[in-house]
Amino acid sequence: MIIAIDGPAGAGKSTVAKILAKRLGFLYIDTGAMYRALTLKALNKNLDFKDEAKIIETAKNSVIELRQEAGTDNLIVLLDGEDVTLEIRHPRVTEFVSIVAKIPQVREVMVQLQRRLGLNKDAVLEGRDIGTVVFPEAQIKFYLDASKEERALRRYKELKDKGQEISLEDTAANIAYRDATDSTRHCAPLRKAADALYIDTTHMSIQEVVETLYAQVIKHGYSTHS
Ligand code: DC
Numbered sequence: 001m002i003i004a005i006d007g008p009a010g011a012g013k014s015t016v017a018k019i020l021a022k023r024l025g026f027l028y029i030d031t032g033a034m035y036r037a038l039t040l041k042a043l044n045k046n047l048d049f050k051d052e053a054k055i056i057e058t059a060k061n062s063v064i065e066l067r068q069e070a071g072t073d074n075l076i077v078l079l080d081g082e083d084v085t086l087e088i089r090h091p092r093v094t095e096f097v098s099i100v101a102k103i104p105q106v107r108e109v110m111v112q113l114q115r116r117l118g119l120n121k122d123a124v125l126e127g128r129d130i131g132t133v134v135f136p137e138a139q140i141k142f143y144l145d146a147s148k149e150e151r152a153l154r155r156y157k158e159l160k161d162k163g164q165e166i167s168l169e170d171t172a173a174n175i176a177y178r179d180a181t182d183s184t185r186h187c188a189p190l191r192k193a194a195d196a197l198y199i200d201t202t203h204m205s206i207q208e209v210v211e212t213l214y215a216q217v218i219k220h221g222y223s224t225h226s
Helices: 013-024 032-045 054-060 089-100 102-116 130-132 150-160 168-184 204-220
Strands: 003-004 027-030 063-068 075-079 123-127 138-144 197-200
Touching: 003 013, 003 054, 003 130, 003 204, 013 123, 027 032, 027 102, 032 054, 032 063, 032 075, 032 089, 032 123, 032 168, 032 204, 075 138, 089 102, 089 138, 089 168, 089 197, 102 123, 102 130, 123 130, 123 197, 130 138, 138 204, 150 168
Parallel strands: 003 123, 003 138, 027 123, 138 197
Antiparallel strands: 063 075
16 A cells, blocks of 8 residues: 655645554655755766756655665665765755655656665655655555645754754745745646545644544555454
């Protein structure tokens, strides 16, 4: 069974997807982490973000892996064998990731990888185009949303907790910029799949969102004992 969770930045997708996957015993696949890993590599190599050919070549020549850290909930992101879990959350990466993610040939490479990871598995995939492009045949699709103020606040608190020096204004500006870039790009823009369940999480706690999603999974006939 594939569960697709899409939505804009700060809607709570990662937190909820991780908890839901654990509860169901499913694999958790954070597809944004893959675009972030490639962006990090482009930054480290000092690539010009306007040079799409170079970015595409880098995407084709990179090995991006997601690993569940033993005994914890943590997802480890490996780029060419190196642990980049923390670095891919750096504001520099967040600043440029939407530019990288709008290149169609980059998306081709990532989508192939995502399909390979989820093939014949029970998995929760989280991103922007999971229900529309990566797994349009997913049995259950959710689209998580929240007001832009709430999403900026959540992201701001999350970054502060991680010790990052960033203002609420800058966080809100980045979210607005990524919303616009991710939803207006030509290739696989962020949008709700016709058969996805829309959930506005603005006034919901994480636990409430998880319960809502879990109830839907059970309604679809999935039993954790099957
Ligand atoms: O979920 P996130 O914020 O870590 O994602 C980072 C960026 O990657 C996001 O701004 C758009 C892009 N992305 C995408 O285009 N398609 C996906 N399936 C996941 C992420």
